[in-house]
Amino acid sequence: MQPDAVPPLLSARGVTKFYDGILGCRDVSFEIWPGEVLGVVGESGSGKTTLLHCISARLEPTAGTVEYMTRHDGPADIYRISEPARRLLMRTDWGFVHQNPREGLRMGVSAGANIGERLMAVGARHYGNIRHAATDWLDKVEMDTGRMDDLPITFSGGMQQRLQIARNLVTAPRIVFMDEPTGGLDVSVQARLLDLLRGLVSDLGLAAVIVTHDLAVARLLSHRLLVMRRGEVVESGLTDQVLDDPQHPYSQLLVSSVIHP
């Protein structure tokens, strides 16, 4: 079997980010293939979110490259392509799910418009089709389609998070970046969202990078893990390898610190 017969969708090489001399992340390299979920774990301040922003064209790294396999033009350095090309990728091929749904939603327009907006950004104009897609996605993320015309402000945190996910997936992206997607939610809502995310990832063949500090979430959602500490990746491997047989002192500490209910 040739594992490298399919080229990776995204390759990060030596990604490093300093904020005015303060280390965000240093020398991070990994590859991610279509249909694969990569978890990034580590304590607060370990550089997880910085890395996520660097690899999703939201924050240019101080050093290193991020290469993305475009649909038509082969691999491209996401910080070397033109601004319009990068914007198009961010609106179509990529999704970004923020921990706080308010950062990823437009709170002043209806749920339906939040979903429709991303479709219109890629050229959809037919009102009926857009509304149909919005209904379809509300249903997929298990929301009452009767709430289509309500403002997100009237939704619970869990519903807002599901709406944010629907808004991101409606353009059929190939990779989704998620920052603590189940972070601010109570456990019962978190369980529903986990189930939903896992189903969507496997049914749609999406690739995803999921930043989380919750090892249980990482175990259930991700195929592979990066463990970060002080801006650097201290260990990586298959998720169950890292969690069942951690090698680095810090990974061992992380795993042994989890309380099992």
Place this chain on the structure above:
Amino acid sequence: MTAAIEIRDLAKSFTLHNQGGIRLSVLDGFDLEVHEGECVALHGPSGIGKSTVLRCIYANYRTDRGRILVRHRDGSVDMASAHPREVLAVRGETIGYVSQFLRVVPRVAAEDVVAEPLRSRGANREGAAKAARGMLQCLNIPAALHRLAPATFSGGEQQRVNLARVFVADYPVLLLDEPTASLDRENREVAVGLIRAAVGRGAAVVGIFHDSQVRDAVANRTVQLSAMREAA
């Protein structure tokens, strides 16, 4: 390669960095060959490294040294050195592993948990669900429970779900870590029947069976693990 599993000179130790850097050597120079249609029972006292052997084969444990060749498709894969994506491919098609614990997404129904290995191989939803219900039924999980999440099940029921999701797919290699430990007599017999049927169709099985009746009923061969643990 003629064996379904061929382990050569396997060494595995654990270094506990947060407990004074203690190093525990569990396996050192371990060899094992398992052929198709054969069930090998690993035997020895608790803590000797039986589960470690299974986990090294499944590759959720890393190894210090040695090769673990598993026959996969038309070739063989060294689980000790394979690329993570290759390991996942081998697990998806070739190796079924019954661990002592059931780990699943909280809200997912038992039937969907069991159907998953078939779905991930590309089976259609209805066919996979039907096979899953059949296997749950066979392990005496009543139909009323099939749509419920196994988190609410008893220990014995959870273990049967664990068995069902491995035996629903015809894996050529099976790793069984005390598969009957929390089962009652009736379900133990069902499990024994499933293991024997798997061996009968040519599966290579490595298992840990504390229950000697179960071991005698399924194993063609017993491999004794001897102590080599030392703190350094």
